[in-house]
Amino acid sequence: MTLFLGSLQLGLMYGLLAMGIFISFRILNIPDLTAEGSFTLGVAVSATVTVAGAPYLGLAAAFLCGMAAGTVTGLLQTKVGIHPILAGILTMSGLYTINLAVMGARSNVTLIGVDTLFQRLYAQLAPLTKDTVKLLVGGVLTLLVLLALIWFFKTHLGLCIRATGNNEAMVRSSSINASAMKIAGLAVSNGCIALSGAIVAQYQGYADISSGIGILVVGLASVIIGEAFFGRRSVTLGLVSAIVGSVIYRIIISLALSTNIFPTYYLKLISAVIVAVALSLPAVKDGLRKRRIRREG
DSSP states (O other): OHHHHHHHHHHHHHHHHHHHHHIIIIISOOOOTTHHHHHHHHHHHHHHHHHTTOHHHHHHHHHHHHHHHHHHHHHHHHTSOOOHHHHHHHHHHHHHHHHHHHTTSOSEEEOTTSOOHHHHHHHHTTTSOHHHHHHHHHHHHHHHHHHHHHHHTTSHHHHHHHHHHHOHHHHHHTTOOHHHHHHHHHHHHHHHHHHHHHHHHHHHTEEETTTTTTHHHHHHHHHHHHHHHHOSOOHHHHHHHHHHHHHHHHHHHHHHHHTSSSOGGGHHHHHHHHHHHHHHHHHHHHHHHHHHHHHHO
16 A cells, blocks of 8 residues: 555656656657756756745746756757757756756755655644645646646647647648747746656655656656557647556556565666557557458458
């Protein structure tokens, strides 16, 4: 039960990350590698502002900083003409130095003994257990962001971003600024990713410069696992499936590590294998279908 509860708590918080990856990977069709840098940026900003005594402001600041990081990647892609993958790598690399600067040139910042968002809510919601409070925080925050994104992608700007991802040539022929749409979409995407890092930092009680290593694989795994259950039918369902996939992913990882078959340091390898298997499923199904047709023919 403890394993499931912990997986649910983390799954909901990393659901913000999954939604951010879904926006860039599925809606914009852009392989954005900024995620590893923007997630750590959210962790660093949240921890630093929380130490200064403003944990709630830390979440808002992390979101805005994440949007700024996404904007830089978008500008590199659209205004300078750098390939999307290389643009993400450049921003991610630059963010390493920025993240260290935000953390005061330290590789980690501890939040032990600091008045975090969770510590405040433990006192305010005293009758509830700490695990319940953590679950509520993750659930409420993720739900609010989910509803905001569903609303956003039904507005004119959101629809233009979706159209840009579907058919950029058509959007440009319709006198819509496709470059601006890409920048806006990447800004929102990385804002969500940084917000995920911000709440995770306060949840785990520390910030580390290496927090974002391999985080892109985690987000992709969540998106792909969610699509395996819900399919790819709409943006709203896609966002919901990303959150569900994040929870399922966390449960799978927890179960794999709790069996003692794999040591803890196998986490990234297990994540990579899950993504590889999930991505290969369509090709495997197509191959089996063609083989069946040949046999029947």
